[in-house]
Amino acid sequence: MCGIIGVIDRNRQLMDGGKIRDSLAMMDERGSGEGAGYVAYGIYPDYKDYYALHVFFDNIRENKVPLDNLLEKWGTIVHDEQIKTYEQPNIRKVHTPWRYFFRPDRSLMPKSTTPDEDIVTHLVMKVNAEKNGALIFSSGKNLGVFKAAGWPEDVANFYRIEDYKGYLWLAHNRYPTNTSGWWGGAHPFNLLNWSVVHNGEITSYGTNRRYIESYGYKCTMYTDTEVVAYLVDLLVRKHGLSEKLAVRALAPPFWEEIDRMPPKEQELNRAIRLTYGPALMNGPFAICVANENALVGFTDRIKLRPLVSGESGDRLYISSEEAAIRRIDPDVENISMPKAGEPVIGRVYS
Amino acid sequence: MSIGSTPLKFKVSIDPDRCMSCGRCIENCSYGVYRKEGDDIRINSRNCVACHRCLAFCPRDAIDIEEKPNDYRSHPLWTREVREAIFNQAKTGRIILAGMGNALPYPVIFDRLVLDACQVTNPSIDPLREPMELRTYLGKKPSSLTLKQLPDGEVELITKLTPNLQIETPIMIGHMSYGAISLNAQTALAKAVSRIGTFMGTGEGGLHESLYPYQKNMIVQVASGRFGVDINYLERGAAIEIKIGQGAKPGIGGHLPGEKVCADVSCTRMIPEGSDAISPAPHHDIYSIEDLKQLVRGLKEATEWKKPVFVKIAAVHNSAAIAAGIARSSADAVVIDGFRGGTGAAPRVFRDHVGIPVEAAVASVDAKLRQQGIRHKVSIIASGGIRESADVAKIICLGADAVYIGTSALVAMGCRVCGTCYQGNCAWGIATQKPELVKRLDPETNSVQVENLIHGWTLELAELMGAAGINSIESLRGNRDRLRGYMLDEGLMEVLDVKTVGA
Numbered sequence: 022m023c024g025i026i027g028v029i030d031r032n033r034q035l036m037d038g039g040k041i042r043d044s045l046a047m048m049d050e051r052g053s054g055e056g057a058g059y060v061a062y063g064i065y066p067d068y069k070d071y072y073a074l075h076v077f078f079d080n081i082r083e084n085k086v087p088l089d090n091l092l093e094k095w096g097t098i099v100h101d102e103q104i105k106t107y108e109q110p111n112i113r114k115v116h117t118p119w120r121y122f123f124r125p126d127r128s129l130m131p132k133s134t135t136p137d138e139d140i141v142t143h144l145v146m147k148v149n150a151e152k153n154g155a156l157i158f159s160s161g162k163n164l165g166v167f168k169a170a171g172w173p174e175d176v177a178n179f180y181r182i183e184d185y186k187g188y189l190w191l192a193h194n195r196y197p198t199n200t201s202g203w204w205g206g207a208h209p210f211n212l213l214n215w216s217v218v219h220n221g222e223i224t225s226y227g228t229n230r231r232y233i234e235s236y237g238y239k240c241t242m243y244t245d246t247e248v249v250a251y252l253v254d255l256l257v258r259k260h261g262l263s264e265k266l267a268v269r270a271l272a273p274p275f276w277e278e279i280d281r282m283p284p285k286e287q288e289l290n291r292a293i294r295l296t297y298g299p300a301l302m303n304g305p306f307a308i309c310v311a312n313e314n315a316l317v318g319f320t321d322r323i324k325l326r327p328l329v330s331g332e333s334g335d336r337l338y339i340s341s342e343e344a345a346i347r348r349i350d351p352d353v354e355n356i357s358m359p360k361a362g363e364p365v366i367g368r369v370y371s
Numbered sequence: 372m373s374i375g376s377t378p379l380k381f382k383v384s385i386d387p388d389r390c391m392s393c394g395r396c397i398e399n400c401s402y403g404v405y406r407k408e409g410d411d412i413r414i415n416s417r418n419c420v421a422c423h424r425c426l427a428f429c430p431r432d433a434i435d436i437e438e439k440p441n442d443y444r445s446h447p448l449w450t451r452e453v454r455e456a457i458f459n460q461a462k463t464g465r466i467i468l469a470g471m472g473n474a475l476p477y478p479v480i481f482d483r484l485v486l487d488a489c490q491v492t493n494p495s496i497d498p499l500r501e502p503m504e505l506r507t508y509l510g511k512k513p514s515s516l517t518l519k520q521l522p523d524g525e526v527e528l529i530t531k532l533t534p535n536l537q538i539e540t541p542i543m544i545g546h547m548s549y550g551a552i553s554l555n556a557q558t559a560l561a562k563a564v565s566r567i568g569t570f571m572g573t574g575e576g577g578l579h580e581s582l583y584p585y586q587k588n589m590i591v592q593v594a595s596g597r598f599g600v601d602i603n604y605l606e607r608g609a610a611i612e613i614k615i616g617q618g619a620k621p622g623i624g625g626h627l628p629g630e631k632v633c634a635d636v637s638c639t640r641m642i643p644e645g646s647d648a649i650s651p652a653p654h655h656d657i658y659s660i661e662d663l664k665q666l667v668r669g670l671k672e673a674t675e676w677k678k679p680v681f682v683k684i685a686a687v688h689n690s691a692a693i694a695a696g697i698a699r700s701s702a703d704a705v706v707i708d709g710f711r712g713g714t715g716a717a718p719r720v721f722r723d724h725v726g727i728p729v730e731a732a733v734a735s736v737d738a739k740l741r742q743q744g745i746r747h748k749v750s751i752i753a754s755g756g757i758r759e760s761a762d763v764a765k766i767i768c769l770g771a772d773a774v775y776i777g778t779s780a781l782v783a784m785g786c787r788v789c790g791t792c793y794q795g796n797c798a799w800g801i802a803t804q805k806p807e808l809v810k811r812l813d814p815e816t817n818s819v820q821v822e823n824l825i826h827g828w829t830l831e832l833a834e835l836m837g838a839a840g841i842n843s844i845e846s847l848r849g850n851r852d853r854l855r856g857y858m859l860d861e862g863l864m865e866v867l868d869v870k871t872v873g874a
Contacts (some may be wrong), residue, residue, distance in 0.1 A: 231851075235744050277502065
């Protein structure tokens, strides 16, 4: 099951998390109270030039010093602090959430054309693979993921999500199957500026994981969703595809449709499928992916999971359910249900 | 002869109550088991190879064939086969020749792997009601695309794709040469693949003129003997395959006994009639991976870079590293031929003892290519012991792009896997060049049988994919998460990169 929602204000007007929480709580039927999470873009304007690393520590005394040392080895910790939380009767605080604002030392990756991002990616992969009581679950600039095991409203209140103001939000209400109430298993998943929420199960995970791992990514979260964040990072950031073409690669048209396209279009679509066959995602899914500039929603090639979009002025909403969108904005317009594999894209005005 | 005669391999008997003395067994047996004496049909069981031709054509089910009617004293080490091989070599002093694939009872990895299916959390997909894509492209793929944004918002593709072979099912027919099998058998296979939209290999025996109409579905082979190779041959093929080795006899060249080199075979192969066609063990212009690279490029140049070039190697211990070398050349696909691969004739010692199973070889090749970031540079074709659609699904999960079948296609034409192909007496008209036997095989009806087989497997493959919640074959490829090992040892599961059942 799982319920997802994504909102973008294309004029970068900030929205606080209160309504996102209420909207996600509308879909409690889709969850089981074992995981929920939020990501908001634009929440750290004072530190917007630094990578905001959100970390779950198992034990502050034991696990924090090694991470501090590692970060200092690769750059500078500009500021770090505990993420404020507020006790909730239904949430057992098994981790201590922490935030770092981090500036990588780009001279340490001289061969890379994107040294900052590669250093941060390397650190995320390394720390998460080592499993030494620290998990970096958010690593972008001017954005942050807030998640835990619990119902959407409890998780939101645990972090007091209404205190954060962002122009782009993703939120997820989890009905877990692969891993039970594990904080790291809750969505959104994030790498650099890419965040993902996902409803469904990726039957091609084994293929996708092996493909993405051959590019140096490491899947460490015991769930199929993280692979989406890495695939999008590879296709868009490293290979330079537009979001639209990246979605085309992940949920491509059927050969039958491609065979009927005009020659130029056919050639392009065939090339995408041949090149990105191992990135093709199969199985039932509805996904919202975001970066600092855009929100993209899409489903699997035969739409085995629901996805609805709506608009209201500068705002674009994408969700599992229309009711969730109306909870935020009762006057929403242009409600529509995108076709299988067809992306809904909202982009900030530049 | 101090050894005397060895026990019968098969004992043939005719039930006199059922036999009506029609003589069809006498007509059909090409090994001289039956003869007429007066009104009686006499039997010489010693000649029987259990090809079942007589059984299949006896109208009264009067014939019984019993295997190993006489027992040796049983012994776990000194098996019957070992003892008989010694008798044979004590008499002849020669290398023992054998046919078909590996005959030792090694465990079959395929039969220790089980496939996955969806329940509840993800729906299975019904191929009768939803599209199911098995289309496969064989050849080099780019690792990423160069695109140009046009002013009208459209995107132009700058990257030029190298030619790929497009197949509608990941099942092709492997290389069985004219010479090893009859022209009628090759024609039946050719008709089948051209109707299905897949491909077959010519083997190393050249391409007979009468098969030119099917050339766009033929992969022409260049082996160490270079039989039948000229520019005309290369240009006719849809793709070219360099055969370095074959699973049934890794490390040595092909064997075609002179008995099978009739006039027509000699023309197509460009060798003298009646001469043994023994290919050299290595290609004499390939003594290193760089030499192979040059031959690949030479063949590409000769055919103006229009055709994919495949390289076939036998599955051996170091297959993964060899495949990585091949991927770095201009080659478009690597064929991995496992040690169960069939053959018309091979030294028994090679057939039974050299090489490794295709399952392990494909798994390690796929993993090695991914580790080195060059998996896209080459497609993987698996062959050698693919018996049913489940084997196809499993080997694709282990990383193959497509398979070649050989023995299975012959069985679809009547072959009973008797393993005496090298004698040239095939009663089914398959592995023989004797005109009276060849004419028994009608290309048209047999092509339908082969087509039926591949069609049936393709339907089953679509069902297996649908049950796994996958509607496109690229999501099955290398998807080892959808396999589980059942009673496989830990070391092998690590090589295959699969978990145990229940995990």
